[in-house]
Amino acid sequence: MKTVKASMLKRWQVRLLDAAESAMKTAYCPYSCFPVGAALLTSGGKIITGSNVENAAFGSTICAERAALVRANAMGNRRVKAMAVVTGVVAGRDVPAAPCGSCRQMRYEFRHISGGDIQLIVATTSRKKALLTSVDELLPLPFDPDFAGG
Numbered sequence: 001m002k003t004v005k006a007s008m009l010k011r012w013q014v015r016l017l018d019a020a021e022s023a024m025k026t027a028y029c030p031y032s033c034f035p036v037g038a039a040l041l042t043s044g045g046k047i048i049t050g051s052n053v054e055n056a057a058f059g060s061t062i063c064a065e066r067a068a069l070v071r072a073n074a075m076g077n078r079r080v081k082a083m084a085v086v087t088g089v090v091a092g093r094d095v096p097a098a099p100c101g102s103c104r105q106m107r108y109e110f111r112h113i114s115g116g117d118i119q120l121i122v123a124t125t126s127r128k129k130a131l132l133t134s135v136d137e138l139l140p141l142p143f144d145p146d147f148a149g150g
C-alpha cells in the first residue's frame with residue numbers, strides 16, 4: 001500500500017480515475033452528501049462504472065464499488081484487473097477513502113473468480129494524492145469462497 005503524487009500515476013490509471021470521477025457525478029447521495037464513483041477495468045480491457053445509491057432506509061444503500069461490480073457481472077464481465085475509486089472532498093477532508101468492509105469482501109469474490117489480485121487506485125477529486133493498494137492487501141484473511149463451495 002502506498003500513497004503517491006497523482007503525477008506518478010500511469011496513463012491507464014489516470015484514465016480509470018477519470019472514468020470513476022465521471023461516474024461519481026451520477027451518485028445519488030442526498031443523506032450523506034458523500035459522492036463516490038468507481039470504475040473497474042476488465043481483463044478484456046473494458047471500463048465499467050458505478051456510483052453510490054442511497055436510500056431512505058439507510059441499510060439499503062449500495063456503495064459505488066459494489067454497484068460497478070454488479071453492473072460488470074450483468075454485462076458478462078467477472079474478470080477484473082483493476083478498480084479506481086474517486087470521492088468528493090467533503091468538509092475539507094481531502095484524503096483518499098479506504099473502502100468499507102462489504103466492498104472489500106465483494107471485491108474478494110471477484111478476485112477469486114479473476115484468478116489474480118485486483119489493483120486499486122483511490123483518489124479524491126482534487127487528485128493531489130492517490131492511494132495504491134490491492135484486494136489482497138486490504139483483505140488479508142478473507143472469508144474464502146471455497147468455504148461456501150464457490
Ligand code: THU
Nearest residue numbers: 032034036052063064099100103
Ligand atoms: N460509500 C461507498 O460508495 N463506498 C465505500 O467504500 C464506502 C462508502 C458510500 C456509501 C454512502 O452512500 C456514502 O459513501 C457514505 O457512507
